[in-house]
Amino acid sequence: MSAPNIAIVAEGLTKSFNGRKVVDNLSMRVERGRIHGFLGPNGSGKTTTIRMICGLLTPDSGHGSCLGYDIRTQQNAIKRKVGYMTQRFSLYADLSIRENLEFVARIYGLDAPAAAADAAISRCGLSGRAEQLAGELSGGWKQRLALAACILPAPELLLLDEPTAGVDPKARRDFWDEIHRLAGEGLTVLVSTHYMDEAERCHEIAYIADGRLLAQGTTAEIIARSGLSTYVVTGEGLGALAARLRATEGVDMVAPFGMALHVAGRDAERLAEIARGCAGGAQSWVRDEPSLEDVFIDLMTHVEKGRR
Numbered sequence: 001m002s003a004p005n006i007a008i009v010a011e012g013l014t015k016s017f018n019g020r021k022v023v024d025n026l027s028m029r030v031e032r033g034r035i036h037g038f039l040g041p042n043g044s045g046k047t048t049t050i051r052m053i054c055g056l057l058t059p060d061s062g063h064g065s066c067l068g069y070d071i072r073t074q075q076n077a078i079k080r081k082v083g084y085m086t087q088r089f090s091l092y093a094d095l096s097i098r099e100n101l102e103f104v105a106r107i108y109g110l111d112a113p114a115a116a117a118d119a120a121i122s123r124c125g126l127s128g129r130a131e132q133l134a135g136e137l138s139g140g141w142k143q144r145l146a147l148a149a150c151i152l153p154a155p156e157l158l159l160l161d162e163p164t165a166g167v168d169p170k171a172r173r174d175f176w177d178e179i180h181r182l183a184g185e186g187l188t189v190l191v192s193t194h195y196m197d198e199a200e201r202c203h204e205i206a207y208i209a210d211g212r213l214l215a216q217g218t219t220a221e222i223i224a225r226s227g228l229s230t231y232v233v234t235g236e237g238l239g240a241l242a243a244r245l246r247a248t249e250g251v252d253m254v255a256p257f258g259m260a261l262h263v264a265g266r267d268a269e270r271l272a273e274i275a276r277g278c279a280g281g282a283q284s285w286v287r288d289e290p291s292l293e294d295v296f297i298d299l300m301t302h303v304e305k306g307r308r
């Protein structure tokens with residue numbers, strides 16, 4: 001049994017498919033009422049981890065608890081308390097928002113489906129659109145409807161698998177306001193995303209690659225622990241400079257951001273020396289704090305180098 005303020009504890013979770021480890025000795029802990037972001041490249045094992053945590057998959061080894069229930073032996077109890085929004089949720093295009101939600105409420109076997117649908121409509125800010133057909137909704141409103149369907153059975157934990165993929169920035173922002181409101185009401189949220197702005201809106205983040213946890217903590221902690229020294233380089237000839245820097249020892253990450261190049265390295269002295277060496281050239285080098293994206297690109301570059 002975990003402490004009452006802890007929603008998820010996972011210790012050494014491992015899962016293989018066809019002899020290939022897709023989650024490798026992964027440990028994590030999520031406090032209740034927190035929004036925990038899950039980041040990592042495609043195929044890094046995020047969905048598989050989420051499915052083990054909510055009792056849909058049994059780990060090959062490792063153990064853990066979700067909402068106080070054992071993820072190996074109490075999977076049915078977990079499923080009753082978790083709302084899971086998958087990447088490919090389905091709704092009925094020719095039913096209205098209200099009809100969709102009433103239908104889902106009936107599937108859940110809720111006592112008063114109409115009242116439950118009403119409550120979900122007002123909780124998720126859908127009141128003005130309740131009678132609109134789901135098929136006519138834009139991507140952002142469809143996601144909100146999916147979120148409303150997830151909270152119908154009053155779950156304690158929401159597992160959201162890339163809930164805003166393909167949704168425009170304003171709708172993503174509104175969706176996140178909603179998630180924060182639900183967390184404020186006490187819901188715990190584990191959400192996978194590829195968007196850095198969304199990662200920064202989480203209380204804590206876990207970054208995984210090749211099934212292994214590479215970084216975990218608040219944005220500030222992850223940036224501080226990265227030990228990266230970063231420069232923002234602007235000016236002429238950035239393409240050629242990037243190619244040269246990628247082959248330079250002491251440069252761990254080079255990434256173009258609009259009209260600038262972000263250059264980072266773990267050895268601050270060596271990178272300062274490289275920056276001094278470029279002084280007086282066509283570019284200007286300005287020391288800056290690494291961004292979360294710098295850190296994740298660096299982690300990924302490291303993993304790719306390790307694979308070669």
Ligand SMILES: Nc1ncnc2c1ncn2[C@@H]1O[C@H](COP(=O)(O)OP(=O)(O)OP(=O)(O)O)[C@@H](O)[C@H]1O
Nearest residue numbers: 017018022040041042043044045046047048049162
């Ligand atoms: N049931 C399964 N059988 C075989 N392989 C699987 C199965 N489920 C997942 N995989 C493989 O495991 C790896 C991890 O997949 P997973 O869906 O967990 O990654 P992910 O990080 O969620 O990826 P994405 O960001 O693309 O959603 C992938 O290579 C995937 O093809």
